[in-house]
Amino acid sequence: MIEVHILASGSDGNCAVYQFDDEAIMIDSGLSYRYTHKLMEKEGVDEKAIKGILVTHEHSDHVGGLGPMARKLKVPVFCNEKTFYASRAGDVDYVPIYMLQEFSYAGFQILPVPTSHDAIDPCAYMLKADGKVMTQITDTGELTFQAREALALADLAVMEANYDYKMLRNGPYSIPLQERILGVQGHMDNRETGYELKHTMDTNRNRKVFLAHISKNNNTPDLAKESVSKYSGIPLEDLDCLKELGDTRTIRI
Numbered sequence: 001m002i003e004v005h006i007l008a009s010g011s012d013g014n015c016a017v018y019q020f021d022d023e024a025i026m027i028d029s030g031l032s033y034r035y036t037h038k039l040m041e042k043e044g045v046d047e048k049a050i051k052g053i054l055v056t057h058e059h060s061d062h063v064g065g066l067g068p069m070a071r072k073l074k075v076p077v078f079c080n081e082k083t084f085y086a087s088r089a090g091d092v093d094y095v096p097i098y099m100l101q102e103f104s105y106a107g108f109q110i111l112p113v114p115t116s117h118d119a120i121d122p123c124a125y126m127l128k129a130d131g132k133v134m135t136q137i138t139d140t141g142e143l144t145f146q147a148r149e150a151l152a153l154a155d156l157a158v159m160e161a162n163y164d165y166k167m168l169r170n171g172p173y174s175i176p177l178q179e180r181i182l183g184v185q186g187h188m189d190n191r192e193t194g195y196e197l198k199h200t201m202d203t204n205r206n207r208k209v210f211l212a213h214i215s216k217n218n219n220t221p222d223l224a225k226e227s228v229s230k231y232s233g234i235p236l237e238d239l240d241c242l243k244e245l246g247d248t249r250t251i252r253i
Contacts, residue, residue: 002129002253004156007031007039009138009212012245014062016136016158017045020129023106024049027125027136028062029069036065043248047073051106052095055079057119057139058086067092078105080112082121099123100146113147115140118185126150132253134158138213141186143196152200154207156253159197161211161228161241162187163218171218187213190224194231201232208251209234211241 005017013030017040024045029036040047052075056062067089070077076093077084084094097103099121102111109128116122117139124137124147135154137147151157168178168189181187188196197209214224221241229236242249 002132002134004134004158004210004251004253005040005043005045006158006210006212006242006249006251007036007043008245008248009242010214010216010245011061012216013064014138014213015039015065017043017050018108018127018134019045019049020107022049023051025106025108025110025127026050026053026069028056029053029066030061030064032065033068033072036069039246039248043250050075052076052078054110054112054125055083055087056115056124057117057122058083058088059119059139062139063087063089078110080121080123083119083123086120111150113150114144115147116142116144116184117187118180118183124150126153132156134253136212140188141182141184142188142192148196148200151196156208156210156251157197158210158212159193160188160213161190161193161219161224162213163189163215164220164223164227165189165191167223168215168218173217181218187215190219190227191231194228197228197232197234201234208253209239210249210251211239214241216244 007015014028070092111126112123134156135150136158138160225239
């Protein structure tokens with residue numbers, strides 16, 4: 001049994017735990033250790049099962065708790081070299097990884113794939129275990145062709161649906177910040193996410209989809225699901241996401 005525990009997903013912090021049997025690996029650590037521990041207890045995650053932390057990029061909502069988390073759990077941090085030094089995690093056990101070079105750890109085959117974001121060397125991850133593929137893609141203004149291939153293979157897609165275009169344009173953000181979000185190194189909106197899911201659906205129509213990194217200012221969970229359903233053709237009841245900070249979810253594959 002594979003379990004994916006989405007503990008946080010958004011600008012307040014990001015953290016997910018992928019578990020296969022009695023070993024697990026965390027993707028990003030954007031919350032404090034104490035709060036993450038509380039969320040893991042809520043979802044029944046034994047932190048002793050976590051064997052390492054994968055990092056996507058150095059923005060604070062993804063690495064804000066990285067150093068303390070790695071030291072408390074006594075586990076290594078995996079990311080590319082540029083991301084590690086930009087993350088400023090402090091004294092941790094660091095294991096360098098390389099884009100598009102698969103490696104094995106904690107029962108998973110792990111492939112870092114490039115994304116398009118205003119970070120130093122950002123990536124998404126595709127994980128394989130027990131014949132299943134899980135792809136987590138957030139913080140990207142568009143899908144690189146490698147990320148699109150990873151999405152097409154996924155039995156579970158944890159996929160960014162960051163903003164609604166009208167809400168962003170009519171919201172409180174300054175024009176320069178709006179342009180950053182809209183750009184190819186920003187984020188993906190509901191419609192773009194829906195189209196990408198539709199265009200990669202034929203290879204795996206039974207996959208599960210979890211919408212991630214939903215903006216609390218420029219989107220809503222219900223609007224994200226409705227829009228992605230409209231543009232992807234995925235039934236509304238087959239889409240899920242977190243409602244707010246403190247909400248969590250466990251997905252079983």
